[in-house]
Amino acid sequence: MRPGFAGENSALSRAAASLIVVIMSVSGSIVCSICEKPEAECLCVRYCCICTGLDGVRLCADGLYYCPACRDACEVKLAESRGT
Ligand SMILES: [Zn+2]
Numbered sequence: 001m002r003p004g005f006a007g008e009n010s011a012l013s014r015a016a017a018s019l020i021v022v023i024m025s026v027s028g029s030i031v032c033s034i035c036e037k038p039e040a041e042c043l044c045v046r047y048c049c050i051c052t053g054l055d056g057v058r059l060c061a062d063g064l065y066y067c068p069a070c071r072d073a074c075e076v077k078l079a080e081s082r083g084t
């Protein structure tokens with residue numbers, strides 16, 4: 001057994017693992033279709049893309065903002081609720 005080799009190997013897999021986390025968080029997060037930023041960083045005027053209402057508007061899975069009523073009607077998911 002060569003301890004040095006094992007150490008290098010685990011450092012490499014740690015780097016690979018953190019890279020995978022970065023890729024997954026980028027591809028898994030839905031961004032505003034206008035500014036391409038996540039909802040938390042988006043500074044756009046947020047209004048519902050259907051009725052232009054402002055109440056309870058949230059970023060949804062397609063990168064557009066919807067109010068709760070139109071979100072229900074169009075059956076779009078919230079950007080944050082992944083896999084549920
Ligand atoms: Zn935006």
Ligand SMILES: [Zn+2]
Pocket residue numbers: 048049050051052053066067068069070071
């Ligand atoms: Zn609406």
